[in-house]
Amino acid sequence: MSDRRMAVGNYRNDFLKEVEANVEDGEWVKMCMQCGVCAGSCPLGPYWEHPPQEIFMMIRAGLRDDVLSSESMWMCTSCYNCIVRCPRELPITHIMHGLANYAHRLGLAPKMNPTRRFAKLFWNNIAAGGRANELKLSLGLYFMDGFATGIKKSLQMLPIGLGMLKTRRLNPFGLLAGGNCKDRKGIQAMLKKAKELEDKRKGFA
Amino acid sequence: MAGEMKLGAYICKGCGLGERLDCAELAKVAQKEGKAQVVREHDFLCHADGLAMIGNDITAGVNQIAIAACSRRAKAEAFTFDGVCVTRANLREGVIWVHPDTDDARETTQEAAADYVRMACAEAKAMRAPAGNPNRGGSKRILVVGGGISGLTAAREVAAAGYEVLLVEKSDELGGIARHLYRRVPAKEPFTEPQETGLAELVNSVCSNPHITTLINSTIAQTSGAPGRFTVEIASTGGNNRSETVGAIIQASGFTPYNANALTEFSYGRTLDVIDQLGLEKLVAAADGAPITRPSDGKPVKRVVFVQCAGQRSADDGRLPYCSGYCCNTSIKQAMYFKDADPAIDTTIIYSDLRTPGNGEDFYRSAQRKDITFTKGKVSTVTPTAAALKVDFKDLILDQDADIEADLVVLATGQVPNSGIDIETSDEAQAAAADKSILNLTYRQGKDLPQLRYGFTDSHFICFPYETRRTGIYACGPVRRPMDMAQAMDDATGAALKAIQAVENAAAGRAAHPRAGDLSFPQYRREGCTQCKRCTVECPFGAIDEDEKRYPVFNESRCRRCGTCMGACPVRVISFENYSVDTVGAQIKAVDIPDEFSEKPRVLILACENDAYPALDMAGMNNQHYSAFARIIPVRCLGSVNTIWITDALNSGYDAVALMGCKHGIDYQCHFVKGSELATYRASKVDDTLKQMNLEPERVQLFEVAITDALRTPKLIDGLVAKVIEIGMSPLKF
Amino acid sequence: MAKLVPTNETILVAGGGISGMTAALEAAECGKHVLLIEKSPSLGGRVSQFHRYFPKLCHPTCGMEINTRRLKANKRVHILTMTEVTAVTGTAGNYTVNLLTRPRYVNENCTACGACAKAVSSEIPNAFDYNLGKIKAAYLPFVMAYPQRYVIDPSIVGTAEGEAANAACAHDAIDLDMKPESFTVNVGAIIWATGWQPFDAAKIQPYGYDRFTNVITSVEFERMMDPSGPTGGKLLRPSDGKEARNIAFIQCAGSRDRNYLKHCSRICCMATLKQSTYIAERYGDDPDAKVSIYYIDIRAIDRFEDFYQKVQADPRVTFIKSKVANITEDESSGDPVLHGVDTEGYHRYDNRHDLCILAIGMQPSVRAEEIATGMHGDANGFIETNDENGAIFAAGCAGNPLDVNRSVQNATAAALRAIQVVNRIAAAEA
Secondary structure, eight states: OOHHHHSOOOOOSHHHHHHHHHSTTGGGGGGOOOOOHHHHHOTTGGGOSSOHHHHHHHHHTTOHHHHHTOSGGGGOOOOOHHHHHOTTOOOHHHHHHHHHHHHHHTTOSOTTOHHHHHHHHHHHHHHHHSSOOHHHHHHHHHGGGOHHHHHHHHHHHHHHHHHHHHTTOOOGGGGTSOOOOTTHHHHHHHHHHHHHHHHHHHTOO | OOSOOOEEEEEEOTTTHHHHSOHHHHHHHHHHTSOOSEEEEESSTTSHHHHHHHHHHHHTTOOEEEEEESOTTSSTTTTOOTTSEEEEEEOIIIIITTSOOSHHHHHHHHHHHHHHHHHHHHHHHHOOOOOOOSOOOOOOOEEEEOOBHHHHHHHHHHHHTTOOEEEEOSSSSSBGGGGGOSOBOOOSTTOOSOBOOOHHHHHHHHHTOTTEEEEOSEEEEEEESOTTOEEEEEEETTSOOEEEEESEEEEOOOEEEOOGGGOGGGTBTTBTTEEEHHHHHHHHHHHTTSOOBOTTTOOBOOEEEEETTTTOSOOSTTSOSSOOSSHHHHHHHHHHHHHHHOTTSEEEEEESSOOOOBTHHHHHHHHHHTTOEEEEEEEEEEEEOSSSEEEEEEETTTTEEEEEEESEEEEOOOEEEOOOOOTTSOHHHHHHTGGGOSSOBOOTTOSSOOOOBTTBOOOSOSSOTTOOSSTTEEEOGGGTSOOOHHHHHHHHHHHHHHHHHHHHHHHHTOOOTTSTTOOOOOEEOGGGOOOOOHHHHHOTTOOOEEOTTSOEEOOGGGOOOOOHHHHHOTTOOEEBTTBSHHHHHHHHHHSOOOOTTSSOOOEEEEEETTTHHHHHHHHHHTTOOOOTTEEEEEESOGGGOOHHHHHHHHHTTOSEEEEEEOOOSTTOOOTTSSHHHHHHHHHHHHHHHHHHTTOOGGGEEEEEOOTTTTTHHHHHHHHHHHHHHHHOOOTTOO | OOOOOOOTTEEEEEOOBHHHHHHHHHHHTTTOEEEEEOSSSSSBGGGGGOSOOTTTOOOHHHHHHHHHHHHHHOTTEEEEOSEEEEEEEEETTEEEEEEEEOOOSBOTTOOOOOHHHHHOOOEEEOGGGTTSSEEESEEOSSTTOSSOOOEEOGGGTTSHHHHHHHHHOTTSOBOTTOOOEEEEEEESEEEEOOOEEEOOGGGOGGGOTTTOTTEEEHHHHHHHTSTTSTTTTOOBOTTTOOBOOEEEEEEEESSSOTTSOOSBOSSHHHHHHHHHHHHHHHHTTOTTOEEEEEESOOOOOGGGHHHHHHHHTOTTEEEEEOOOOEEEEOTTTOOEEEEEEETTTTEEEEEEOSEEEEEEOEEESSOHHHHSTTOOBOTTSOBOOOGGGTTEEEOGGGTSOOOHHHHHHHHHHHHHHHHHHHHHHHHHHO
16 A cells, blocks of 8 residues: 555545536546446556546545646547446546646646656647647657757667658758748637636636 | 046057057056056047047046046146046156166066056045135235335235225324335436335325225234134224234335444444434435434534445344345435535445446436445444544545545445244244234234244245245235335235235135145044144144144145145144045055065155156156156155155065155245255154164155256166165065 | 137236246236237246256246146136237227237147157257257257247258158147238237346457357356256356366446446346356365456345355455456467456456356347337336336336346236236226
8 A cells, every 4th residue: 555545535525526627528537436447448557557447536535636646647548448448438538638637737747757748749849830840849859858868869760760751751841940830820829819718717817 | 525436547658658568558457456447548648539538538427537648747738627536647757758668678667657557546546626625714805014105005006906905004194114205216217316205195095095994003913814714803002993804914014224223333323413314314304405404413414424234234243134225226315315405515425335226227327427426435433523423434446444524424224124023933032022023813833924034024935926934914015025115016016916816716715826726625534633733833834723622723725735734644634635645655555566586676756746756757858767666656745745655665565765855944945845844854753663664774765856856866766776776675575 | 728718808918938927827816817928939938048046046947847837727828839929009908919920830739759859850059058059950949848849940841851850740740831820819908028138248349259259148157057058067168168167257248338238237246146156066175166256336135145245255256346348368278368457456457267257238128119109118128117008017027127036026016917907897897
């Protein structure tokens, strides 16, 4: 039994209600009957510290910090196996993403979680130009952990990169400029407005 | 039956009998040894043609019929002839199918067939066609004891079938426990919301029904008689006592909620804020739509915890070992009372197995949708704190010890049946509990229905849920087994049918289940009776009382015709017209016993007709061979086996006797409850007799046999024959 | 059994399983006339396919024997086998029911002597054993079958095999010219007792019932455990005939699942507990014998709790609170490997077993709305108790997923409901 488990929640509904109010599809959490089929069906299951069904129970037990700072929901790769199998129709994939997003916005998500970092990188990349800049995204990913590892990873990927160049699957000028969508400003304004609306709805404003 | 007896014996040659057996020889046996006045062979006896031939003989005066063909279990409808005695020599399943078709076996096969023909003739000659019990009574009115949901439903349903009802309720109001219920668990789609109980309508329908007489403030001071003629003394708190005649009784005495005072770990009784489910119903009914408040200080309840299986599913002393079955759905319903009133109220149900079978699953889902929290856990304690209650439990999913605070804790305690006196306890214990009796039966064997387990008066039979051991008295509702309202109403309807059936059977003088329709009934020769009381003690159905001189009083309509009394009687004065010490004794005597040096032993098998005999038939159908030295006689129940048959058989030169009957003990399979158990006991007493006769004890065996033992029964017979060959032939052959 | 001219004081019972037999007998033993129809060639239904009952572990055949004896002795029940209801019209007290009788090709002369079966060599899948074995094309459905009369399978009619069966019959009992027969009866009340069918296990794709030989259903396992069943009562697994010692039961196979059956089928927990005792009984103290029961909630209601406690006390039986996620097959051994998570404390497992039994859910054989226009059923097709259903009453599993005891209880109640209707008719006509 970990230390977390000693730090007992009070089994109040407060956190469940918070999840219902703020997490996408969070109102489904209460429907879980603890059969565990989601946990067993997940292809990445063995890598989860807390499988979905356990997270649902932790939410009911009021273990707010443990849930929101967990790496677990960041493991979800959206394969939808759990949703297909759930006997209670819980949209588990969506709930996992919703929880991850909520934890991130609260600043409680684990800072070094690679999924979270990639997601951030991707979002910043796509939000900047309104379209994904693949070269910038890949390089950003390689250099995420510092210059030295970045060079190493880039060299490793060089043959593939050259191959892609040859078959015109990669535009080397993407690094400089261009590749953005036509109305970059419009997209950015739209995203800003959407964030405003969401923040207002979820109480972050 | 008066008049001349005339025996007809009919030998069938179909199904290979004609090829395997010398049927002309069998016909001679029937005529010379069987003393049949009419003997006929037929190629295909069960054919319309053969049946017409027998019918013509009956018209011409034949009134005892021995059919030598297939088993009595085959073609039973074809070989049923009203008003005459019919016996069957089982030449097919019992002879040609169980003995090899070889030249070596021909002689012993023919001998077996000849013996069965002799036996069938002898049995038919010893039989008389029964005409039904004359002591019928005429009442078709049904007494319903208990005016709760079960009793009210039973009364309504009996009346709806056109029968009169007398409904007796102890308290001053109809409705029972249901009166205290605010709502009930849903019994209809969409199974999502608590429903009105419907009690007022039910009470109205009963009170306004001209076929139902209702007596409140009344109890049963005495019940005597039998189906069709029960006399019931009804005591009223107003002193207005009366005597009524009824034909059958439905006992719907219900349950008492488990006394939660024993649950000290949950602080029941120590604080007003720990209540049981019924306590909550009263609280909610009292609030009548206003916020539900705490009993201790009247503050609104904001947090409520339900503890499932409180005092149930426990082997501890004073706890209920069983699951009451309804409590999971009830807690769900009760949690909804809170959620429907104010969704902000925290409701938590702590359970170990959530048991919501069938459409209860929808109700469970509906509760979750309403934000009721379900936690798989085991509650250890409930402790009052300064402002609230602390519930300590082990969360079985998160695998941690945990606690939760609550303003109110509801304990899901179970049902304790109101089944009156346990007649299996000592006389002193029964006398001490005399005022608890529900029926106050004047029966020799005790004042109330026998209990099966944990005080419930349930039937022991899976296929026959209404078979209580007191004919014409049917328990229903939670006194029979733990159940919810929907099941109780269904159960009451079933019991209503059984009660109606009991009065119809009694009126026609015929037996009830499992020998439904049997017109025979026990009779005894008073001058021979020694008043030993064995029959009155051993009757599994409490049918036999004693008169003032301690002679047995048979109460035929209470009798199930198993013959246990006949087996018990040491002076053999009890008999049925078509089943008696003589009908079996004559068969035993009819068998031809070869001399000691013939190397042809004879082994008598007395086989229970419900299980062992069909198993032997199955052996035949599967061509499982067994020794041709065995002679099998079906008996109604091993309980009917009189030890005189065993000693007579051994005295007349049989080499061994085996009794084949049903399993006994806690999971007994005997359809007459005690028959096989009593037979075992009685057979154990035969050892002394064997010693006196200088016979080895191995010559008498009792086998527990199940109906599926088609492979095993032939082995048992062969084993016994081998044993005989090992220890030698009986020295008592003459 | 006797001839009967149905009238509006007659009760029609559709379905000759334990519920239908009970309803018919209880009504007849109250003095009513009953027409009992059954789709298959013999009575007994699913119950006749059970090896033992829970919780007594007694044999259903025993109760069937008593019930068939009651039928043989009762002239008020008229039985039609191989007969189905094709249409129901009318109202309470006056129903017109269309019936269709399929040809048995064997008439009432049959003595069940078995000569036709001996003369025939072709075999058909044995439906009584859920097609796990084969049976002759001239057959008695099972040894206890009632009516005790053979059946000629249509596949040999018009062939030399059919003629051989006919020639072998010494009793003029085979009639290969029999045709389907449609007819109409008038009855006062109808008891619908068509029972249940096992959920189609192949639909639960992650369990691979259709792909893995050693994944079977509980109803099939029940047949295997019967000494007269397809394996002679031996616990031999289908792939290689090896004795299975390490056995898994998966609960809620189809039940409590919005993908399949949303209701709880009630009986499966107890059925599994019962079947676990078969294994314990067969292997005695053999340390290799193991039973693993994967469950969500064990629903051993009322006195059945005793049985649950008894099985729990057996050290060879393990309970794992988990809905199994999926099954894979170990290719070399054919062993099913179960994957999932034990939710009590979160333990992941990949458990290999010799044999896996799916505790299959229960669904109505005929859905309420298929019976007659306007019939009310619940969302799962079970018949509701509803005044608008007139005098068509459910008995047993046609109305609810029930165990045998409660089915019989319910069938007894149904018999009274029907009697109330015909008694009203009789009173009105008197």
